[in-house]
Amino acid sequence: xxxxxxxxxxxxxxxxxxxxxxxxxxxxxxxxxxxxxxxxxxxxxxxxxxxxxxxxxxxxxxxxxxxxxxxxxxxxxxxxxxxxxxxxxxxxxxxxxxxxxxxxxxxxxxxxxxxxxxxxxxxxxxxxxxxxxxxxxxxxxxxxxxxxxxxxxxxxxxxxxxxxxxxxxxxxxxxxxxxxxxxxxxxxxxxxxxxxxxxxxxxxxxxxxxxxxxxxxxxxxxxxxxxxxxxxxxxx
Amino acid sequence: xxxxxxxxxxxxxxxxxxxxxxxxxxxxxxxxxxxxxxxxxxxxxxxxxxxxxxxxxxxxxxxxxxxxxxxxxxxxxxxxxxxxxxxxxxxxxxxxxxxxxxxxxxxxxxxxxxxxxxxxxxxxxxxxxxxxxxxxxxxxxxxxxxxxxxxxxxxxxxxxxxxxxxxxxxxxxxxxxxxxxxxxxxxxxxxxxxxxxxxxxxxxxxxxxxxxxxxxxxxxxxxxxxxxxxxxxxxxxxxxxxxxxxxxxxxxxxxxxxxxxxxxxxxxxxxxxxxxxxxxxxxxxxxxxxxxxxxxxxxxxxxxxxxxxxxxxxxxxxxxxxxxxxxxxxxxxxxxxxxxxxxxxxxxxxxxxxxxxxxxxxxxxxxxxxxxxxxxxxxxxxxxxxxxxxxxxxxxxxxxxxxxxx
Numbered sequence: 001x002x003x004x005x006x007x008x009x010x011x012x013x014x015x016x017x018x019x020x021x022x023x024x025x026x027x028x029x030x031x032x033x034x035x036x037x038x039x040x041x042x043x044x045x046x047x048x049x050x051x052x053x054x055x056x057x058x059x060x061x062x063x064x065x066x067x068x069x070x071x072x073x074x075x076x077x078x079x080x081x082x083x084x085x086x087x088x089x090x091x092x093x094x095x096x097x098x099x100x101x102x103x104x105x106x107x108x109x110x111x112x113x114x115x116x117x118x119x120x121x122x123x124x125x126x127x128x129x130x131x132x133x134x135x136x137x138x139x140x141x142x143x144x145x146x147x148x149x150x151x152x153x154x155x156x157x158x159x160x161x162x163x164x165x166x167x168x169x170x171x172x173x174x175x176x177x178x179x180x181x182x183x184x185x186x187x188x189x190x191x192x193x194x195x196x197x198x199x200x201x202x203x204x205x206x207x208x209x210x211x212x213x214x215x216x217x218x219x220x221x222x223x224x225x226x227x228x229x230x231x232x233x234x235x236x
Numbered sequence: 237x238x239x240x241x242x243x244x245x246x247x248x249x250x251x252x253x254x255x256x257x258x259x260x261x262x263x264x265x266x267x268x269x270x271x272x273x274x275x276x277x278x279x280x281x282x283x284x285x286x287x288x289x290x291x292x293x294x295x296x297x298x299x300x301x302x303x304x305x306x307x308x309x310x311x312x313x314x315x316x317x318x319x320x321x322x323x324x325x326x327x328x329x330x331x332x333x334x335x336x337x338x339x340x341x342x343x344x345x346x347x348x349x350x351x352x353x354x355x356x357x358x359x360x361x362x363x364x365x366x367x368x369x370x371x372x373x374x375x376x377x378x379x380x381x382x383x384x385x386x387x388x389x390x391x392x393x394x395x396x397x398x399x400x401x402x403x404x405x406x407x408x409x410x411x412x413x414x415x416x417x418x419x420x421x422x423x424x425x426x427x428x429x430x431x432x433x434x435x436x437x438x439x440x441x442x443x444x445x446x447x448x449x450x451x452x453x454x455x456x457x458x459x460x461x462x463x464x465x466x467x468x469x470x471x472x473x474x475x476x477x478x479x480x481x482x483x484x485x486x487x488x489x490x491x492x493x494x495x496x497x498x499x500x501x502x503x504x505x506x507x508x509x510x511x512x513x514x515x516x517x518x519x520x521x522x523x524x525x526x527x528x529x530x531x532x533x534x535x536x537x538x539x540x541x542x543x544x545x546x547x548x549x550x551x552x553x554x555x556x557x558x559x560x561x562x563x564x565x566x567x568x569x570x571x572x573x574x575x576x577x578x579x580x581x582x583x584x585x586x587x588x589x590x591x592x593x594x595x596x597x598x599x600x601x602x603x604x605x606x607x608x609x610x611x612x613x614x615x616x617x618x619x620x621x622x623x624x625x626x627x628x629x630x631x632x633x634x635x636x637x638x639x640x641x642x
Binding site: 010011012015016018019020022023026027029030031033034035037038041044090093097151152155156158159207209210 | 238242245246249250253254257425426515518519522523552555556558559560562572573576577578581582585
């Protein structure tokens with residue numbers, strides 16, 4: 001065992017300094033590691049967005065060449081709603097992580113909104129040409145603390161997306177500064193009474209339960225329910 | 237958040253560096269190693285202050301009588317502080333031994349019992365052993381040689397948990413190992429600010445010079461240590477002087493004890509606030525006392541943060557169940573969603589450092605580096621338990637409500 005120990009109590013400035021440098025090093029390492037993983041995540045999101053962007057471009061090209069292709073070819077190559085959901089979930093996660101990389105998160109979110117709008121418009125055109133009847137739900141939310149039921153509405157839509165994977169749910173941050181989004185809001189006359197759901201050209205304000213949405217969209221009953229694993233959340 | 241984390245980490249790193257520096261000095265052979273000179277041992281008085289300790293006193297006295305120390309130089313003074321059980325009868329049954337003297341007085345608190353013994357002893361060194369503790373045979377021989385240094389006014393022992401049975405006691409065993417390290421490290425910095433009840437010893441002349449023991453907000457051991465430090469004396473630690481002490485078996489008992497300790501620490505810190513940040517008191521004033529105070533604030537802050545996060549998660553789950561009727565247990569299926577925040581990283585580093593300190597504490601106290609088995613439990617639950625009594629003590633200290641021993 002240790003021998004008895006005592007010492008003079010004079011301040012040990014050298015020890016203070018060594019401890020300070022070690023602690024500072026640990027802090028710097030922690031911040032660097034956290035930043036590194038965040039950057040990696042951003043890269044993941046960027047890669048997913050690039051993929052979706054390429055898919056949309058490909059789809060647009062195919063659509064332009066529709067005369068030479070069958071509708072089956074087109075529908076086989078459409079972007080999976082789950083891809084958009086995953087992207088939404090990842091962005092939502094990054095948003096919840098706080099202010100670090102905040103500008104980059106917002107930039108990616110803007111791009112995501114644009115991709116959503118593009119996908120929405122393209123799918124509408126394909127549906128018209130190919131006589132398809134996809135189910136679209138446009139969800140407008142706010143995360144500025146002025147939307148009491150947005151969180152609950154997010155859960156409902158996540159559950160719906162999991163129950164009916166073929167439903168295309170697009171979620172938009174109502175306050176996001178994207179001109180295309182603001183144009184969409186303006187065209188569809190979506191008022192700032194959130195949460196708001198735009199379904200078949202009609203806007204429903206306030207919280208809509210799963211039963212409410214199923215009542216609005218009776219065709220959901222004809223869709224195949226999910227048999228796969230649960231997806232991640234849509235947005236809140 | 238980052239300020240608290242930096243403070244906590246800095247304190248841990250500082251203690252670790254201090255320990256390693258001391259080890260380096262020790263390995264070069266210039267450490268303060270003492271050799272027992274059995275022919276020239278001082279006269280020692282061990283006081284056993286008792287209040288309703290009939291159940292445990294017998295074992296305590298047997299362990300004292302078994303101490304390896306010349307009979308003619310050891311006196312054991314049992315002070316019955318107005319017990320209403322059979323404490324006095326048990327104490328009197330030991331009076332046949334020439335080393336044992338028994339006093340009975342009206343109940344007045346531990347400090348009054350200590351002062352009564354101080355009044356009746358001519359011993360050069362006076363110590364205390366709470367009646368819920370037992371000592372190893374060679375414990376006194378581990379303490380006494382340290383007093384050969386005339387600057388040393390008090391010596392604290394290595395305190396271990398006695399026969400832990402409940403889960404809570406096993407967690408306290410881990411905590412005591414950490415305390416073994418802390419006490420050792422504080423001693424290397426000349427900054428011990430507690431002389432615990434179980435088997436701390438004092439130079440009698442210094443105690444008399446300082447005016448004896450005081451109530452010290454029900455923590456006379458802390459008050460005395462601070463007074464010794466304020467007077468410019470040194471307090472040493474002898475971890476090889478092994479003492480085993482009973483610890484509370486229930487959460488209520490533990491909370492009551494810790495509220496008293498924390499209350500006493502806070503009130504004494506206020507009384508001796510002139511020492512905090514004062515360069516005249518070296519490491520004690522510059523690092524140890526401020527860090528100990530900040531640790532309380534940090535503990536409460538982290539506790540409230542954790543409670544807030546857990547509450548938010550619960551509320552989210554309830555909302556989700558309400559609107560979807562589905563319970564979704566939190567599962568991470570994608571590494572993307574792993575928490576990699578700097579705060580979490582720093583908390584993990586801090587936890588690892590605590591395990592290292594516990595391991596060193598085990599080595600200091602038992603020569604084995606293996607931390608007790610309950611270490612994970614200690615890390616998981618103590619962080620939630622400690623802030624509870626710290627918060628209560630903080631409020632009570634603010635309103636000067638006082639605390640009771642039992």
